Amino acid sequence: MTTKDMIKITFNLTAIYLVGGLLIAFVYAKTSPIMFIKAKEEKEAALKTMMPDAQHISKLGDWTPHEKHAEYYAAQECGELKITTVSDEKTGKTKELKECIDARDIGYIVEGFGKGYSSYINVLASVDKNFNVQKISILHHAETPGLGDEIEKEYFLKRFEGKSVDNLVVIKGDTQDKVEAISGATISSRAVTEDGVRNGVKMLTEKLSGGAKEEQGEEQQHGSH
Amino acid sequence: MAHTDKSNWELIKNGMFSENTIFRMAISLCPSIAVTNSLKNGFSMGIAVIFVQTMVNLTVSLIRNFINPKIRIPIFMLIIAGYVSIIDMSMAAWARPIYKQIGLYIQLIVAFASIFARAEVFAVKNRIIPSVADGLGMGIGFFLAMIVISFFRELLGKGSLWGIPIVSGNPLLIMILPAGGFFAVGILMGFFNWMDARIAARKAAEAETAAGVGIERA
Numbered sequence: 001m002t003t004k005d006m007i008k009i010t011f012n013l014t015a016i017y018l019v020g021g022l023l024i025a026f027v028y029a030k031t032s033p034i035m036f037i038k039a040k041e042e043k044e045a046a047l048k049t050m051m052p053d054a055q056h057i058s059k060l061g062d063w064t065p066h067e068k069h070a071e072y073y074a075a076q077e078c079g080e081l082k083i084t085t086v087s088d089e090k091t092g093k094t095k096e097l098k099e100c101i102d103a104r105d106i107g108y109i110v111e112g113f114g115k116g117y118s119s120y121i122n123v124l125a126s127v128d129k130n131f132n133v134q135k136i137s138i139l140h141h142a143e144t145p146g147l148g149d150e151i152e153k154e155y156f157l158k159r160f161e162g163k164s165v166d167n168l169v170v171i172k173g174d175t176q177d178k179v180e181a182i183s184g185a186t187i188s189s190r191a192v193t194e195d196g197v198r199n200g201v202k203m204l205t206e207k208l209s210g211g212a213k214e215e216q217g218e219e220q221q222h223g224s225h
Numbered sequence: 226m227a228h229t230d231k232s233n234w235e236l237i238k239n240g241m242f243s244e245n246t247i248f249r250m251a252i253s254l255c256p257s258i259a260v261t262n263s264l265k266n267g268f269s270m271g272i273a274v275i276f277v278q279t280m281v282n283l284t285v286s287l288i289r290n291f292i293n294p295k296i297r298i299p300i301f302m303l304i305i306a307g308y309v310s311i312i313d314m315s316m317a318a319w320a321r322p323i324y325k326q327i328g329l330y331i332q333l334i335v336a337f338a339s340i341f342a343r344a345e346v347f348a349v350k351n352r353i354i355p356s357v358a359d360g361l362g363m364g365i366g367f368f369l370a371m372i373v374i375s376f377f378r379e380l381l382g383k384g385s386l387w388g389i390p391i392v393s394g395n396p397l398l399i400m401i402l403p404a405g406g407f408f409a410v411g412i413l414m415g416f417f418n419w420m421d422a423r424i425a426a427r428k429a430a431e432a433e434t435a436a437g438v439g440i441e442r443a
């Protein structure tokens with residue numbers, strides 16, 4: 001190979017990679033803001049389904065499982081729910097602003113991350129006042145299709161109902177009080193149960209039990225790393 | 226560079242049958258085993274592959290004269306990974322419901338031997354239209370293989386099709402586990418080879434009798 005060949009090849013590779021890189025960057029710049037907004041909307045929609053009895057959900061604070069940003073919330077019942085309609089001057093759309101007066105916590109919702117087989121699994125879990133799991137839902141993951149993605153299925157999510165922290169343990173095979181693993185996807189099942197949900201509920205318990213009343217008024221509160 | 230002399234229809238048929246990715250070439254078996262445990266999964270994967278395979282073949286063929294043969298492999302990698310990223314991001318932004326269904330499959334395609342192989346074997350040596358036909362054929366061939374495998378695995382392993390229960394009773398759970406994937410692919414591959422051997426034998430017999438008749442007449 002002569003020097004001339006080497007330069008030619010280098011130039012060829014650089015040029016094509018530059019074009020490719022620019023294309024990907026362009027698409028990313030166009031899509032990422034939309035992606036971000038849609039993901040946020042989906043999370044808000046999911047939050048509403050976590051505690052069907054709650055009239056209002058208010059953010060309690062942030063925490064950082066696996067160095068990722070996650071939030072936790074209080075699900076509240078209101079003494080009086082004041083709804084005021086506000087219209088946006090720019091778009092002319094009306095928006096309902098809800099104000100919760102005399103709020104009582106009926107449970108909590110925590111967002112968590114579990115390290116799965118091929119991705120971090122983003123989960124939401126709601127607990128009652130005794131920190132027993134009511135419901136969980138999977139916000140995002142990239143586990144193997146056909147095996148790990150079974151964690152999204154209703155039959156698996158149902159296995160979490162009413163579980164306390166001590167029972168959030170994955171068992172291979174039949175179990176009554178613990179969480180049964182999905183056959184072929186034990187790692188993903190573990191990630192959801194023990195890493196995502198259990199750590200989230202543990203964090204909630206540490207943060208809120210005993211001191212729950214005092215912390216209610218605080219808007220922002222940072223979890224330990 | 227050797228151009229193909231096959232017609233576009235022959236190229237499509239070639240990908241579907243005589244050079245079927247799964248049953249003939251036996252490449253990209255890993256995803257075929259991972260995702261074919263239900264008909265819906267197999268279908269989604271198949272659709273995603275048809276699209277990426279065709280687009281990659283088109284692009285490689287389009288820029289084949291700019292690619293230095295010594296660095297073709299990193300360039301194919303870029304094209305495949307680039308397409309997968311672009312499709313993934315666009316779907317995440319603009320086609321959210323479909324993304325939720327097949328987003329995971331799209332990401333898997335980066336590591337597909339079959340797509341790489343067609344770029345290397347065919348698209349880099351041929352003009353655009355035949356390359357697109359080849360990509361389509363290969364994609365459809367893969368799609369059909371996915372459908373056949375996942376049909377049997379879901380039916381036997383879960384007793385349902387497309388999530389709708391069909392057979393009651395205890396299904397053979399092993400069929401939806403990875404081991405069942407190997408069984409299904411192996412048995413189906415054997416079946417298609419056996420069919421092929423029968424057809425070949427019948428053709429040979431016909432040729433023989435035809436030849437025999439010819440001799441008698443003479």
